Amino acid sequence: MSRKLLTLSLTATLMGGTAFADAPRVAVDIAPVHSLVTRVMEGVGTPDLIIQAGASPHEYSLRPSEAAALQDANLVFWIGSGLTPWLTDTIETLAPNANVTELLEADGTIELEFREGALFEAHDDHEEDEHRDDDDHKEEDDDHANEEAGHDEHEHGDHDPHAWLSPQNAMTWMNVIAGQLSAADPDNAGAYFANAAAGRAEIKVLIGEVTATLDPVRDGRFIVFHDAYQYFETDFNFPASGAISISDASDPSPARIAEIQDRIAEQGIDCVLAEPQFNPGLVATVLEGSNAQTGILDPLGSDLKPGSALYPQLIRNLSTALAGCM
16 A cells, blocks of 8 residues: 555544545435445545435535535536436536536446336337237226326436436446546545545455356346336446336325236236335235236435445445345
């Protein structure tokens, strides 16, 4: 370790891990991204978390301390308006002079378009099903119309914003974060980039661990509570068979629930996964009459302590919950 990095480490230890007086003030939107920024800033400073773990990022009222953290920030890292549309104006108002990084727009970020329908199939595919009668068509057309309205109201854009659930994106973002921090604080650039390299190496090991966890259950089929996991599914080549709700901002229609129940019966779905923040009664309704197991996926790590260890544990928990439910 160089003398400079050793001095940084010793000073951080003596100060109880608090930020250096001359380190940039950094604010971050959600706990998984905060975890990545914390890893890159390790030994130099500590970022502030704006949206507390366990809270929905779609709608959130800032506490005075969180608003103050934004006001004091030199840098802001956030997923983007697709996840937290309310935060756009808040950042512009409270942190007009901060260097703001929207990670969904960062170079190298993998972006996936929203999937359509309860079974992730295009509307036209449903229309070609010769086994449906006119009433079924009308009910489903109404359902799709309602879901499209939900897209416009809640999802703000063409791309799924849950991009942090791709470890590939997490590795890309660690370099982006290090670059922005180094531009603001060149004296500590070596520490930022060394931390980012170490963090990326840790995520590569994590990818191997998750792959090994999922390999024995790859023949299984599962349904998720809402369509938030396609980045994880894509990275690990383990696609879901459908989602109970198109968004966590609204409840599914009766027609959508019926569609999911049909899929469970027809394909012998092994597992239906709930989320800790949302109505468990919907999952119970979907499971009626089936032998599918149930488990819980948490895309935000709501029960984990914020910090550098949260992100890898969040991804690890997704894989173990999925494998255990199978």
